Structure formats: structure tokens, C-alpha cells
Amino acid sequence: MKEKKQKTGIVVWILSLIALLVASIALNKPGGKPETIQEVMKDAVLHEHNKLSLFGIIDVNPAVVSAFTVTGILLVFALIIRIFVIPKFKYVPGKLQLLLESWVGLFDGLAKSNSPHRNGFLGLYVFSAGTYIFTSTLFELLGLQAVTTGGISIALPAPISDVNAAIALGCLSYIVILSGGIAGNGLKGVGRTLKDFSLPISMSFRLFGALLSGLLVTELVYYYIALSFVLPVVVGVLFTLLHALIQAYVLTMLTALFYGEVSERHERVAVA
């Protein structure tokens, strides 16, 4: 009796799914002129058409709004942690405390291991950059909607999928490395940093390329309705998670590595 009920339930569930699928395909009326795959991909890369209004002041790429949203979420989260969790820290940590300490300790350790002689600011920078890259990459999974200035609803993308954000972060990392060179070795440090003049470009475009490739694959998959079942779980979630981890690690590790290299003091050995 019980088994029979279960079988009936499964059959009803499958029939409902088929009915929903058929209905969704049947109701798929193109509203006006549909975008071609070329247009979709181009817009995903260049953000030329869809603009959002930033606080009603200027029109910006959706990635800028995403970036401010991510910052807002992170700061609210940090504020809650600061008020409710940190004052209750104990010498023998609980699970949440352990997570927070590991989070800070990971980037602090990265800075200390790659630049043992000078790492105060570097630790903070890699912590902040790593957190930002990881969180902002995962942000696209939320699929928050925003309305463009043209009245079209779009899902907010990951901030670093915009080349401007990637350039900002890449160049900022280069400036941090340069500052480490100056602080550690003065003009010689500047020379050492400028020697790697391709660094800002490579850092920027590595970030941009990695994030963009994920975005393009996702766009490609979503463009065709037949690929919109099951596959997005793998493409969207797993790829995004991997990107988030890998890119956060790569940028922070490279920054710490170059920072340590250019800020290291080389004492001249006196020849007797």
C-alpha cells in the first residue's frame, strides 16, 4: 500500500515536470527582436549597451554596482562579526572563531611567508583583495536583478568580469608592490619593480580573462534553453566556486611573491 503510494507520487512528480517543461517551451514567445549569441557575448565582454545608474549620479557598467553591493554586504557582515562575535573570542576557539582566525591567518601567513622582512601592509592588502575577489566572484551566483537605464532587467555580474575592475585591481596590486619596493629599497626598489613592467597588464588580464571565460561559458550555456537543465548546476556553481578560489589565491600569492622580492634588502658584502 505504502509502496503503491510512493510510485503514484513519483509518477505525478515526473508528469508535472514534463507539463512544466512543455508549458515553458510553449510560452517562449520572443519579445521583439531576440539578441544573437554574438551580441550577448559581446555585451558580456564589453558592457557597451546595458548601463546602470549609480545612486542617480552617473551611468556605470553593472559591474560597478555589483562591486558596491559586494562591498556593502561584506562591510555589514564584518560589522555584525565585530559587534557580536569578536568580543566573545576565547583562547580556545569555537567553530566560527576558528573560521575567522583561519581566514585572517591564511592571508597573514601568505604575506609573512613570501615577504618575511616586511609584511604589515601586505597582509592587509592580500586579505582584502583575496576576500574581495572570492566574494565578488561568488556574488554572481546570487543572480541579483537590476534594471538598466534602458529599462531592461539584468542579473548583476561578478565585478571582476568587467575589464575595468580587473584593471583597477591589477594596477593597484602593482602599486602595492611598487610601494613595497620603495619602502624596502628606495630607488633601487622602484627599479626592480619597473623591471617587471608587464606585471599590471598580466595581473589585470589574468583576472579578467579567468572571470570572463567563466562568464562566457555560462552565457553560452544559458543562451540555449536545451542546455538550461542540470548543466548550469555544474557550469554555474562549480566553475564559479573554482574561479573564486583559484583567482583569489593566484592574485594574492603573486602580489605577495613580487612584494617580497622587490622589498627584500640585499646587503652588500664587504670584500676584505
Next chain:
Amino acid sequence: MNIPLNIDWQQILLHLFNFGILTGGLYLLLYKPIKAFMDKRTAYYKDMEAAAQAKLAEAENVKEQYDEKLAGADEEIAVKKKETMAKANDEAEKQLQDAKAQAEKYMQNAREDMAREHDRILEESKKEVAELAVEATRKLLAQTAKDPYESFLQNVDGGAADEH
């Protein structure tokens, strides 16, 4: 100038501005307090370890001292024993000397007392004899009107006969 790839300096600056806010906020709200707590804990355990090390070193030191003391204890005991024996001997000798001196003193006192008693008894005896003699003489004189010399002789004879 139209930069390719839709690169926009304004938006780059906006991203930098956003990242600046995020870095500052995260530093104040998370990084600094968590790191401060971790440093505090590290310092606490370092102090604890240093205190433990100091106590361990102190204990080692005390142990060494005790070992040394233990090693020298037999020698010390022998020396102490010798010292104590010598002291006891000295004390016994002293007590013996004192006792001898005391006995000598007692003997001397006794001798003096005996001599004094002897003299006193002798003196008293002499005195008594003299008194007896005087008394006897007085009695004789008072008793008889005889020739004192005869009476005396009779008395003396009578006394001698009585004695025998």
C-alpha cells in the same frame, strides 16, 4: 579618446574607490581586531611557556643543588659526627672536672666543718671540765669544814672508789 575594450578611467577609479572603502572597513572591523586577538593569545602562550621554562630551569637548578648536597651529605655527616663527639667529650670532661672540683670543695668544707666542730667540742669539753672542776671545788668548800686538803683527798679517793 575612445579606449578599446570599453576601458573607462572613471569606472576604474570608481572600482579603486570601492576597493579602498572595503579595505579600510575590513581592516577596522575584522583584520585588526582578529589579528590583535591572535597576537594577544600568542603572547599569552609565549609568556606561559617562558614561565614554564623558567620554572623548569629553577627546578633543574634546585635538583642539581640537592644532588650536590646529597653527594656531600656523607662527608658532612662524618664531620658533624666528629664535631659532636669532640664536643660531647669536651662537655663530659668539663663536667667531670666540675664534679671533681665540687667534690673537692665539699671535702674541704667537710674537713673545715669537722675541724671547727672538733675545736668547738674540745673547747666546750674544756669549758665543761673547768666548770665541773670549779663546781666540785665549790661544793667541797661549801660541804666541809675539814681541812680542805684532806677533804679534797677524801673526795677524790671516794670518787675513785665509786668509779671502780
